[in-house]
Amino acid sequence: MTTVALTCPSCSGPVSAGDRYCEACGAELACEAPSGPASAASPVLTTAPRAGCRECGGEVAQDGYCTQCGARAVSARDHFSEEPAPWVAGVCDRGIRHQRNEDALALDAEPEPGSRAVMVVCDGVSSSQDCDVASLAAARTARDVLAGSTPRGAGTVAGQVAATVGVLEEAVTAANEAVIATTPAGAPNPPACTFVGAVLDESLLVVGWVGDSRAYWVPDEGEPRLLTIDDSYAAEQVALGVPRAEAEAGPQAHAITRWLGIDAPDHVPRTTSVEVLGPGWVLVCSDGLWNYCSEPGDVASLVHDTVWASTGAGPLELASALVDWANHQGGRDNITVALARAPAAPPPREERAAVEGTAAGALDPTTALPTLEPRQAAYREEGPPDGDVLS
């Protein structure tokens, strides 16, 4: 990761990533999200936008609302999208209930549809300090590591899976360091976030995660599947046989057991790989979406309905429509949706078919992963300090 010396845009004094206000002049500093495909690594600090109101053109007051129509001025951090290639896109949105967007999104893709895509989503733990800054730093750092390396292994699929998992672990380590870099010394609630990264290389999809952000495979036809298993209390309940809907509605459903941050118990991602036979969608999302639609079958119906409702729309429009849908359900959390369109697969190569017995044998991650013992002491509740909303 390139280190960029950050300065206050008002007085040019030195500032650090994560500062909300300039120490010297007190100017408000905002984390500017990039417009369009981003290649630069670090969050760019700019002063908070003071442009005219998007609704009526009126002046926006210091309090963040229009002086004429009262519309909330949308900051670049509150809502942004990325579309590194027409077949890969994502939208990251504040939602309705939360005061700021602590989700983050970072994507990369090669232009050829179905060639190579990297999708990273991080969800800031909202009880932690400045996790909006931390999550964006984490997502971008991980994306850059994943985009900067194209592991091919020893030419076999198993080798490629192993090499990709290795890069995912590197990416998560770098993301964890990026979160720690935003952590003020002695912070009582140090910033923390989840991580999910999906690397699609032709028909091989490798996913790594820490926390409860998810990846789904939604083929146009055939059985959709949830590829990740949340590091959460709810997931532990599911593993113990509690029905998913019940477990995810429970009081501790959003208590996550693993996260990135200085106080993380460990940050090694759990990983899985799958051969995706298109056409279909790789969907990576935060709990702002899956809170309203969790079962793979429901997610597939939602995606298919959304596709049906917007014929000819690309991933960007579809991701945006899915975010809108979650907002219509109440928007109780920040919402991030990233989509990659897997085109109709070419006939599987010989060696790919062989994957079924090895890496793809781990397709059902429950069988491949150690059973987690509940670790109550290490739980982090996601939710605002008043505790009336869960992440």
Next chain:
Amino acid sequence: MATFSAEVYQNEFLPDGGTDVHAIVTITCSGAGEAGRSGAGDAAEVVIVDTSGSMGREKIRAAQLAAAAALDQVLDGVWFAVIAGSHQARLAFPEAAQPRLVRMDSYTRSQAQAAVAGLRADGGTAMGTWLTLATRVFASVPGLAQKHAILLTDGINQHESPEDLSAAIESARGQFQCDCRGVGSDWQVAEVRRIATTLLGTVDLIARPEEMSADFERIMRQSMGRGVAEAALRVWAPQGAQVLFVRQVSPTVEDLTTRRQEVNPLTGAYPTGSWGDESRDYHVAVRLSAKGVGQEQLASRVQLAVGDEVVAQGLVKALWSNDDTLTTRIDPAVAHYTGQAELAEAIQDGLAAKASGDADVATAKLGRAVQLAAATGNDEATARLRKIVEIDDAGTGTVRLRRGVNKLDEMALDTASTKTTRVKK
């Protein structure tokens, strides 16, 4: 240096198609300092004592002591005067041909005490003339920042027309603040409340003359503790929105809606008078055009302005949602003060109906008041209501009017009707 803060209590979630946003905004002032000592300008106090014949020996003696107690609380350097009121108004201190004020010091204090001790009960009652003289007395010193009066009366305004009183009240509006007290049971609460409400003051009953001194002392001490001479509540609402009402709901209920002075087309200012170290709660209701589910809009900026400077701001928001668990919740503060405002209205309407001999309406209104007092936990109101009605069932508001009610109990219920209890936060 006075500092202000604003806190907003509301449920910002509106259902699909919902338009009305309600919020309670608590404005708190601290470090107010003392009257006339903030550097913003001088303060002035006028004590207006009823010296009509009905005051008699006992009440005039009590009024003398009360006026003296009030003067004792006036800080050195504050301008002051004493008005003796009957069917006409007379400047009792300072002795002068023209209306004027003098500064308080040890000499003027003893002179004023002597003048007050010489007050005699004689003549009728024309409160409009008292207010008119007070207005002229305050105007005799230009540039005063803070002007406050205490008005004591014991009777009905018999010696001038209601129109004359109204005209005098209107002329005094914005010229000074006035806390009004009625002693005994021969004065009319509604009449005196009109003076107090217009002049941003309080109204209260002093049942027994011997209670007068302590009350006057307290009023004057409180006034001297109001270092912020004048402030206004400003309410901004977005273009196309309608401010349904602006109401002070604590410490007392006062509808401010009609007192709006335009700051700009979207912002109205509502005078609040002076501030000491205290909190006041305001209920603001705004009607918006409904927006789509998922959208957010600022419904109101509620600010406190001292002069042209905004010193505190609370944001009232609207978020449209189709989640019933969010939209159906009524904020406890809004619910509490809505009940308290309705309680005040029910008591006043009930007593008015009772006075005009309409027992059915009086029973219904006071029954509703009993129900609201119970529901909002206003035990003091319940205790006062109990002296006027027999309560059969507080939950349903089933009551019977008592016979032979003490007039003072009825007046105590009336004057206290606007006093609210704070919501338990």
